[in-house]
Amino acid sequence: MSHRSDQPATSAPGDASAGAPTHWVLTLSCPDRPGIVHAVSGLLAGLDGNITESQQFGDAGTGLFFMRVQVTAAAPRAELESGLRALEGEFGLAWTLDVVGRPxxxxxxxxxxxxxxxxxxxxxxxxxxxxxxxxxxxxxxxxxxxxxxxxxxxxxxxxxxxxxxxxxxxxxxxxxxxxxxxxxxxxxxxxxxxxxxxxxxxxxxxxxxxxxxxxxxxxxxxxxxxxxxxxxxxxxxxxxxxxxxxxxxxxxxxxxxxxxxxxxxxxxxxxxxxxxxxxxxxxxxxxxxxxxxxxxxxxx
Missing domain, CATH: 3.40.50.170 (Formyl transferase, N-terminal domain)
Known part of the structure; x- marks a missing residue:
């Protein structure tokens, strides 16, 4: 399934590229099955991410699972994206990653x-x-x-x-x-x-x-x-x-x-x-x- 990684227009204070924590927003959807939340939260925890907001919903009618997570992490964007790509094959994720509040x-x-x-x-x-x-x-x-x-x-x-x-x-x-x-x-x-x-x-x-x-x-x-x-x-x-x-x-x-x-x-x-x-x-x-x-x- 396709994904999009939205790049911030400019390097902002707290950007992960500068080694300081960045507040990210991650959204994803995939076929519903056990283990999705565990896998996503485990990935973020493994990168020393602190989840500040998390919402999820499973649609019984379509069989799809939806999730939105805000997380503060110092890990570079490339590491986050690499981890998410690793989950694509296992769960069929379609995901986006962006900086919270980016206009x-x-x-x-x-x-x-x-x-x-x-x-x-x-x-x-x-x-x-x-x-x-x-x-x-x-x-x-x-x-x-x-x-x-x-x-x-x-x-x-x-x-x-x-x-x-x-x-x-x-x-x-x-x-x-x-x-x-x-x-x-x-x-x-x-x-x-x-x-x-x-x-x-x-x-x-x-x-x-x-x-x-x-x-x-x-x-x-x-x-x-x-x-x-x-x-x-x-x-x-x-x-x-x-x-x-x-x-x-x-x-x-x-x-x-x-x-x-x-x-x-x-x-x-x-x-x-x-x-x-x-x-x-x-x-x-x-x-x-x-x-x-x-x-x-x-x-x-």
């Missing part, structure tokens, strides 16, 4: 709505959201002043039926050029092609209102108001070729009643969207989300 290089895509982009940029600046927003890509220019305010490079990539392939090629070029690890669709009102979804599988998070699929198309809040909904919400999920049906990371809701007009529903809905998306991005960046087929395992 994940993130590209945000939006159209005209600014609330999700503004929230992510503010959280990165004020709350140490573990991402580095390296670019904003939009099919409009409305968000350019906001990106400039936060010092984020802005790229205007118009999209029409005739230029969609060219626009997606430009996006992939930016992902490669900027070493982007995560793409966030922050109310980006364009559908990504199947080819693009496959190219960025597991690396794109989208936010949409939970009215879908009940209220599709234009003006969903108007449709919801007309039907007299009692709950509004939002869903953050990974993007797949199936529209709005990718593995769900987080959902949030607010209760409403007959006194809420359309404008009030829109305002509440935007707040719910911000909260759900911020949590999903944080959990992804902290390696707390593991894919389990069409579902996710989220170690909060």
């Amino acid at each position: 994940v290089r993130t590209l945000v895509m939006g159209s005209t709505a600014a609330h999700c982009l503004n929230d992510l940029a503010f959280r990165q600046r004020s709350e140490a959201l573990p991402v580095e927003l390296v670019a904003v890509v939009s099919n409009h220019t409305v968000l350019e002043p906001l990106a400039q305010f936060y010092g984020i490079d802005f790229h205007h990539v118009p999209v029409t039926a005739a230029t969609r392939a060219e626009a997606e090629a430009r996006l992939l070029a930016l992902v490669e050029e900027l070493d982007v690890e995560l793409v966030v669709l922050a109310r980006y009102m364009q559908i990504l092609s199947d080819d693009l979804c496959r190219a960025l599988a597991g690396r794109v998070i989208n936010i949409h209102h939970s009215f879908l699929p009940s209220f599709k198309g234009a003006k969903p809040y108007h449709q919801a108001h007309d039907r007299g909904v009692k709950l509004i919400g939002a869903t953050a999920h990974y993007v797949t070729g199936d529209l709005d049906e990718g593995p769900i990371i987080e959902q949030d809701v607010e209760r409403v009643d007959h006194t809420h007009g359309v404008e009030a529903l829109v305002a509440l809905g935007q707040d719910v969207e911000r909260r759900a998306l911020a949590r999903a991005v944080r959990w992804h960046a902290e390696h707390r989300v593991l894919l389990d087929g069409h579902r996710t395992i989220v170690f909060r």
